[in-house]
Amino acid sequence: MSVDFRDTITIGAPATVAGEIMKAVQEWPSWTASVSRVERPGTGPLAVGETVVVEQPKLRPATWTVTKVDAHGFEWASASVPGVRNVGGHWAIDNGDGTCTAELTLSFAGPLARVITLFYSKLIRAYIRMEAEGLRTAAEARAQER
Template identity: 65%
Template structure:
């Protein structure tokens, strides 16, 4: 059984702008303090199957594999000992030139629940930081 976290953020920019910013993962450290380094070997648009290393403060580096990509976001997965994570980053147009970004993160596996005893507060803080930074970045570029 997975443990789910989500952050829903209204953004004053169209979903395509938000999706483009989210999908440009190499630039995340520019707009969210929850990510310090992103190492991506490929250039250009994200592609399914691509792997990306993400470093975050207070956490060990993690390798994410992109599983789905669309014009308004993407999903990727990561594994560590006893834990499987799935993270979604999607935007939907609100119909008036604005959008709603939905960030999701699930934890599954035998060590998911014990690890979240220590990390759930950090997960919530980082998702809020990502949502706030994404909103600001999209509204600057939208």
């Protein structure tokens, strides 16, 4: 059984622009208050198999491993909390009119998933919303620069 969180937001920028911003994970603290620090040992494009440590306010650092990546986003997984496996998705879907819809997902699976989400669901929803709003602002600003 899993517990899933999802947020979508329409962005006035192409999906490739939103995808670039999402995949530049080391830059997240500059556009979302939900992430305080990112440690990415790799350089260049985000790649499958790469591990990234993400620190967020009020939470323990989490190590994420990239499992999928393409021009419009990526997915990664973490097992930083014993008894819980997380999968986070960050995707931009092209709307065909120069805009895109970003879809941010976070699922919790494992024997302690229900307990963890019971205590943290309000914070999880707030952080996903912060990320969506910050992404929209960053992507629209970058699209204006081009």
